[in-house]
Amino acid sequence: MIEQDVIKTKGRAYGIEMLLKKPNGKLNGWLSYTYSRTFLKVDDPLAGETINNGNEYPANYDKPNIVSLIANYRFNQRFSISLSSTYSTGRPITLPIGTFNMGGAPRVLYSERNAYRVPDFFRTDVSMTLEGNHNQKQKLHTSWTAGVYNVTGRDNPYSVYFILEDGKINGYQLSVFATAIPFISFNLRF
């Protein structure tokens, strides 16, 4: 029965969102800020086990602060630059704290559920676009875009994991774009 396999969890979420937008003009774009919290609570003693002694803990996707900025500046009909930047609090993680022996084997002690956070996420992409001619009769409109992904080269961890190596528990973090990556693209519109 599914009622016996699923433990009842109480959730509580709140937050506020703000958005500033400038849709027109040479300089356009928006700035948004979100403050949001999500907590979970498993305190039903009949379920056999509680989490964090029945106290609230942050959900896996609890990221309190998220800021994003999109800005475009159009120099003329054919040339524009744009910037896109995102910051968010690192997501919660349960970390191993230490090892001990019990039941004839080494064991790992973990922190309270989601008591720590992975490092904050921050990434900025910049690009510039050069349009081809704007002749109305032309069937194919072309443009060139060049820019840099993650221009600050911040090493944003995508995940954090621990493995046992030579009797030691070592932590590693995986990043997808750990350096600034330049790009060029050729666009066709028809």
Add this chain to the structure above:
Amino acid sequence: MQRILYILILIVVLDSCKKPYNSPVDETANTILVVEGTIAAGVDAENTFLLSRLRPLKDTTLNNPEQGASVIIESQGGTNYALNEIAPGNYRAGLSLPNSGKYRLKISTRNGGQYQSEFMVVKQTPPIDSLTWVQDGDAKIFLHTHDPSNNTKFYRWEFTETWEYHAFFDSDLGFVNGQIVFLNPSQLTFACWSSASGGSIILGNTSALSEDRVSYQPILTLPNPSPKASFKYSILVRQVALTEEAYNFWNILRKNTEVTGTLFDPQPSQLPGNIISVTNPDEKVIGFVSVGAVTEKRLYIRNAELLAWPQRPAEDSICKVVDAEPNSVEFLKQDTTYGPAFFVTGGGLRLAKKNCMDCRRRGGTTVKPPYWQ
């Protein structure tokens, strides 16, 4: 050219993917006390408690024992039974605690910390009905038990394996100070005994069954061709009845450490122990002290009872005799990996590798355990 550039970029990206993670956990601040043991009631029962401290993740030492502590079992009537430290962090006493009492553990550590468990009644443990085994290539060992009063419900088992094994050659000769000598019976190194304790947590729960009976509970699988069964193998299984809280503790410990590691495993849970710090109620202590009795049973398996189970480990294939006559003594002085094996009638002395004659070189001792049949 462009393709090479793409590959170079890809290498830069992939190379920087995985980096050591600096954990924000302050590991030096976590010197949590770890307590393991059961208050065992009954006549002349062995009471052993292991005390240690939490180790940092990068620490490669095998144990961090808590030495010099005072460990006392207290009955609710106020009687104190002290345990003695027989090895670093290992506190024991043979006690005869009456089954009718309520008991708790009290610990005072060297640094002034005071810890105690709560008073608990003795939970009776039914005897182990039998241990059986079947061979399906490997040998699988099962346990059977039941409680006619339907009170036990939660079980935990521990085991210790002991096995007798033999060297390839049965030699009664030794090489002492450049001389071939006959060994007296206590010096013989043909038969040895080794022991090992299991490191997995084995739990049983009959609370969903109408009858408190455990049948065919797997304890251990002995892989063929384990040298443990090369002559005679034995396993001692200890059974402890648990309260539901103690069962939860061991079950979470088992889940946290034995079934994590893949994407779909549950997240690690907090260990719900029953030991508190009297001096600092916020201090965490790891451990669950149960009060009960331990019952045990031993099973023997002889190599002859097993099907297609080698009597010799693979490394014995190097074992052959060497004839170095008449320069045997010189040979033994020069190559100390050899020793005298035996005399052949009319042919003088034969030599062999010490590894083929001294069973202690595979980790055992020549002292026969007192219970060995």
